[in-house]
Amino acid sequence: MVSSKKYDFLIVGAGLYGAVFAHEAKKRGKTCLVVDKREHIGGNTFCKKIEDINVHAYGAHIFHTNDKKIWDYVNDFVPFNRYTNSPVANHKGSLYNLPFNMNTFYQLWGTKTPAEAKSIIDEQSKKYQKKQPQNLEEQALSLVGEDIYYKLIKGYTEKQWGRKVTELPAFIIKRLPLRFTFDNNYFNDSFQGIPIGGYNELSGGLLDGIDVQLGVNYFKDKVALDAMAHKTVFTGKIDEYYNYEFGKLEYRGLRFDHEILAIENYQGNAVINYTEADIPYTRILEHKHFEFGQQKKTVITKEYPLEASTELEPYYPINDEKNNNRYLQYKNKASKDLVLFGGRLAEYKYYDMHQVIGAALSKTKKLFDN
Incomplete structure (x- = not known):
């Protein structure tokens, strides 16, 4: 048949x-x-x-x-x-390299050696390591201490998840990679x-x-x-x-606002994160930098996290x-x-x-x- x-x-x-x-x-x-x-x-x-x-x-x-x-x-x-993905974080107008590495630590504290950076992180985090973390905030503080957490993690994470960090489970951040080298490459691949x-x-x-x-x-x-x-x-x-x-x-969703600017270069990097909670977008992309573009104009995108719904495209599973x-x-x-x-x-x-x-x-x- x-x-x-x-x-x-x-x-x-x-x-x-x-x-x-x-x-x-x-x-x-x-x-x-x-x-x-x-x-x-x-x-x-x-x-x-x-x-x-x-x-x-x-x-x-x-x-x-x-x-x-x-x-x-x-x-x-x-x-x-x-x-090579080398994002930058903007916190109240100050710029910090990501992922957390020796450049970031120098920008935070002026440290020049791994030993100096480790000493500060250990000093700031040890007071939070005395009990089992009950939420994401306690987990992050026990891993990296106050400066990195409050400047580069807290606000961004609350925007990303749409919830207070104290309401998020600790397992979301099982570890926070700290690199004690001057390496801004976000991925290890x-x-x-x-x-x-x-x-x-x-x-x-x-x-x-x-x-x-x-x-x-x-x-x-x-x-x-x-x-x-x-x-x-x-x-x-x-x-x-x-x-x-x-x-x-x-799911968590995202809204993308694309904008054409009549300038050649807006931010000098493809990805800049905005880590303050009161800035509604999580990051700005400048797309030409993904392909080393030399166009006369540029296009930027602001990413706004939001709750996904049946009508909206889902992005991140919860x-x-x-x-x-x-x-x-x-x-x-x-x-x-x-x-x-x-x-x-x-x-x-x-x-x-x-x-x-x-x-x-x-x-x-x-x-x-x-």
């Missing part, structure tokens, strides 16, 4: 997980239809060209990994530049960079030759879409897929005990389903880009090569 289904796979979501899955399936002779509710591919990695600058429309995406195979994999589609020409080059390469339909609300036409393929791969919110049967999973237990109910139900679930929203997990790609490669290898 000849099947009436046109595709082997319907893939819901044209972000990195869906694009990698589709590419790997196509390599093995499978047919795929990729649908996405947005009007573009690439998910949150999408770049919008403004004033000839690749603007990261959904916040900064800096690719970094220790996995050479994944680094080589993405570079097969587009060469990556040598961008061996490979780091930005695709030359923007992330659309990567997404486009992955989805080359694959049927893609944009502006498609999967849930409005679910029965007809599922009927087009032998199997569905779902990369959206797992709670939405099951119509919130066990309750809604909680992986507390309540939400994780709720997710496990969905995961258990999904394990009995014929649908394949993968990616940040379907797995209710904060994935970096290399982890999303790795998860998709692992899934397709297991599916097709075993």
Whole structure:
């Protein structure tokens, strides 16, 4: 009997997980239809060209990994530049290098040696190490002391989570990396960079030759879409897929305000964090610096954290005990389903880009090569 289904796979979501899955399936002779509710591919990695600058429309995406195979994999589609993430923190007009390193300690205290810096941190933190931390504030103070905590952690964290630090669980900050070297490289990974020409080059390469339909609300036409393929791969919110049967999973959201400025260089760095609680945005991005741009104008983006809702795009899962237990109910139900679930929203997990790609490669290898 000849099947009436046109595709082997319907893939819901044209972000990195869906694009990698589709590419790997196509390599093995499978047919795929990729649908996405947005009007573009690439998910949150999408770049919008403004004033000839690749603007990261959904916040900064800096690719970094220790996995050479994944680094080589993405570079097969587009060469990556040598961008190194070296953010700066602004607290009441004073600038501090991130992550916390010898440059930061010099800016805070004028210390010039690791021993001097360690002595101050030990002196400030030891008084908070006498009891088990009951919240994030107590945990952070026991790790780094008052100066780093109050200037560079407290306000930023309260904005990011929308809650007082004393209301946040201690486990959110299990450790705070302190570097006793003059190294402003935020990531420790061996490979780091930005695709030359923007992330659309990567997404486009992955989805080359694959049927893609944009502006498609999967849930409005679910029965007809599922009927087009032998199997569905779902990369959206797992709670939405099951119509919130066990309750809604909680996320933090973001709002992005993009602005074109008629100057060549606004802040001299791609990422500057604003750590004061009374400044409503967490950071300002200047996108041209991701690709060492020399354009006559510049584009900046202010990031405002907010509570996510059903209507707003979810960004950061709130992986507390309540939400994780709720997710496990969905995961258990999904394990009995014929649908394949993968990616940040379907797995209710904060994935970096290399982890999303790795998860998709692992899934397709297991599916097709075993």
